[in-house]
Amino acid sequence: MSKRYYQDLVEGEDLDCRPVVMTRDAIIQFAKEFDPQPFHTDEHSAALSIFGGLIASSLHTLSACTRVVVEAQGDVAILSGVGMDEVKMFNPVRPGDVLVVEAWWTDLKRSRRQPDRGFAAIRCRVVNQKGEPVIEYGYRYLIACRDSV
Amino acid sequence: MSKRYYQDLVEGEDLDCRPVVMTRDAIIQFAKEFDPQPFHTDEHSAALSIFGGLIASSLHTLSACTRVVVEAQGDVAILSGVGMDEVKMFNPVRPGDVLVVEAWWTDLKRSRRQPDRGFAAIRCRVVNQKGEPVIEYGYRYLIACRDSV
Numbered sequence: 001m002s003k004r005y006y007q008d009l010v011e012g013e014d015l016d017c018r019p020v021v022m023t024r025d026a027i028i029q030f031a032k033e034f035d036p037q038p039f040h041t042d043e044h045s046a047a048l049s050i051f052g053g054l055i056a057s058s059l060h061t062l063s064a065c066t067r068v069v070v071e072a073q074g075d076v077a078i079l080s081g082v083g084m085d086e087v088k089m090f091n092p093v094r095p096g097d098v099l100v101v102e103a104w105w106t107d108l109k110r111s112r113r114q115p116d117r118g119f120a121a122i123r124c125r126v127v128n129q130k131g132e133p134v135i136e137y138g139y140r141y142l143i144a145c146r147d148s149v
Numbered sequence: 150m151s152k153r154y155y156q157d158l159v160e161g162e163d164l165d166c167r168p169v170v171m172t173r174d175a176i177i178q179f180a181k182e183f184d185p186q187p188f189h190t191d192e193h194s195a196a197l198s199i200f201g202g203l204i205a206s207s208l209h210t211l212s213a214c215t216r217v218v219v220e221a222q223g224d225v226a227i228l229s230g231v232g233m234d235e236v237k238m239f240n241p242v243r244p245g246d247v248l249v250v251e252a253w254w255t256d257l258k259r260s261r262r263q264p265d266r267g268f269a270a271i272r273c274r275v276v277n278q279k280g281e282p283v284i285e286y287g288y289r290y291l292i293a294c295r296d297s298v
Contacts, residue, residue, distance in 0.1 A: 034212035036219055050228050058230055059212050063183035066208055070185055079199050081207055084236040
């Protein structure tokens with residue numbers, strides 16, 4: 001795929017993300033390293049929690065979904081990430097869940113101060129294999145314009 | 150440390166977080182798994198980027214900081230995470246950076262519909278070893294009340 005610049009992005013354009021499989025091992029491994037709440041790391045504690053079983057750290061869900069979003073971007077001339085929108089959490093992610101990431105480009109806005117670049121966001125809505133909402137969030141990027149490079 | 154419930158939390162109370170060391174290897178490993186942008190994974194591409202060198206995925210920074218925040222919470226009766234606030238990004242994180250996480254409890258609010266629990270947030274401001282701002286963000290939790298358990 002050829003390099004895409006700010007001008008090549010289209011408001012509302014969907015990204016075609018592959019599914020995200022969340023395994024028990026990966027859930028426990030991520031949580032032990034980064035988010036060691038008992039309901040993320042320990043089957044017994046998780047069984048006694050309001051979830052009734054192990055659930056993924058939302059940072060793990062975010063990270064695993066980011067992988068497929070970045071792959072789906074293709075070769076976009078991203079200069080930098082500039083922020084992430086509020087993360088809304090709905091249903092928990094459990095071992096074996098397969099997540100579908102609906103992602104689309106939005107909020108395209110050329111920089112007025114630096115016209116060789118523009119801002120763009122990717123909004124994401126993640127659902128599980130039952131179609132239940134899992135998380136919603138967004139990335140904000142700074143992207144090079146075609147004639148600036 | 151004894152278990153702390155919603156009523157034990159104090160608005161504005163600081164969490165005592167240990168420093169976060171961001172190594173080159175950890176930066177590359179996290180990014181290869183979760184956020185494979187060239188300026189996170191590849192020294193050569195990163196050298197040609199606007200950063201002039203390798204920088205950490207902000208999701209890695211968030212995850213690594215979450216580890217020390219969770220440790221600093223002690224044994225709080227967290228029922229669930231319910232969301233994360235917008236992540237504001239300032240300066241990039243580079244290999245060898247040592248991050249200081251300023252974190253404090255805020256937005257304590259007992260649930261009106263379910264008085265056996267309350268909402269609480271932790272706001273975080275992360276700076277590097279030069280005192281430069283890195284990221285600001287927040288966690289939102291649901292926490293059990295003492296007499297509910």
